Amino acid sequence: DAKTTQPTSMDCAEGRAANLPCNHSTISGNEYVYWYRQIHSQGPQYIIHGLKNNETNEMASLIITEDRKSSTLILPHATLRDTAVYYCIVRVHRSQGGSEKLVFGKGTKLTVNP
Amino acid sequence: GAVVSQHPSWVICKSGTSVKIECRSLDFQATTMFWYRQFPKQSLMLMATSNEGSKATYEQGVEKDKFLINHASLTLSTLTVTSAHPEDSSFYICSARSGGRGNQPQHFGDGTRLSIL
Numbered sequence: 001d002a003k004t005t006q007p008t009s010m011d012c013a014e015g016r017a018a019n020l021p022c023n024h025s026t027i028s029g030n031e032y033v034y035w036y037r038q039i040h041s042q043g044p045q046y047i048i049h050g051l052k053n054n055e056t057n058e059m060a061s062l063i064i065t066e067d068r069k070s071s072t073l074i075l076p077h078a079t080l081r082d083t084a085v086y087y088c089i090v091r092v093h094r095s096q097g098g099s100e101k102l103v104f105g106k107g108t109k110l111t112v113n114p
Numbered sequence: 115g116a117v118v119s120q121h122p123s124w125v126i127c128k129s130g131t132s133v134k135i136e137c138r139s140l141d142f143q144a145t146t147m148f149w150y151r152q153f154p155k156q157s158l159m160l161m162a163t164s165n166e167g168s169k170a171t172y173e174q175g176v177e178k179d180k181f182l183i184n185h186a187s188l189t190l191s192t193l194t195v196t197s198a199h200p201e202d203s204s205f206y207i208c209s210a211r212s213g214g215r216g217n218q219p220q221h222f223g224d225g226t227r228l229s230i231l
Contacts, residue, residue: 032217034219036222038158041205041225041227042224042225043118043120043207043209043222043223043224043225044158044207044209044222045222046116046219046220046221046222049217049219051217087157091217101160101163102148102158102160102209102220103160104157104158104159105157106157107157
């Protein structure tokens with residue numbers, strides 16, 4: 001099961017910042033937080049990931065609290081094309097086989113309004 | 115960078131036929147590839163993980179004889195749905211991850227919509 005909790009839906013006005021919260025209170029010390037988004041009928045798009053420091057790239061910023069129990073994805077200037085389902089994922093490492101697994105929860109449906 | 119191409123985008127076929135879906139990493143070498151399935155209004159569910167040159171690891175409840183996975187090169191993995199039936203109709207999505215540091219993200223293809231009549 002997913003180890004993260006996100007609001008079901010959010011709205012944002014075009015041009016404003018969109019702040020998407022995520023709780024991951026059971027995160028382990030070596031687990032990263034990943035953010036993806038999925039636009040209808042497409043594959044998920046990687047946005048950003050982080051361990052404990054805040055991260056920024058051309059798409060978004062990721063703010064992780066000092067205790068690492070929650071994080072916020074920030075889209076600084078939301079556009080209509082940012083309307084999508086946003087997934088916050090803690091990557092689960094499995095001891096058997098040494099592989100990892102992305103567990104997708106229900107995500108947050110972000111609607112950017114004109 | 116990090117482009118993953120999936121082909122075909124959609125396929126419609128008769129019940130009982132087999133369907134092959136290709137997943138290619140175009141600009142990086144993918145030591146690990148993943149196959150997911152997504153039913154309408156549901157989230158992605160991991161089906162299997164494959165490492166280049168070795169057998170795929172299937173998630174619990176996924177039939178390995180039904181969903182054949184081949185990862186013969188660092189840039190190509192294929193998923194074959196054998197003897198497909200209407201209940202196999204779904205959105206199949208692959209992802210690829212390069213080696214190196216363990217925190218490298220998975221990059222996804224655009225998915226294949228499979229409809230079995």
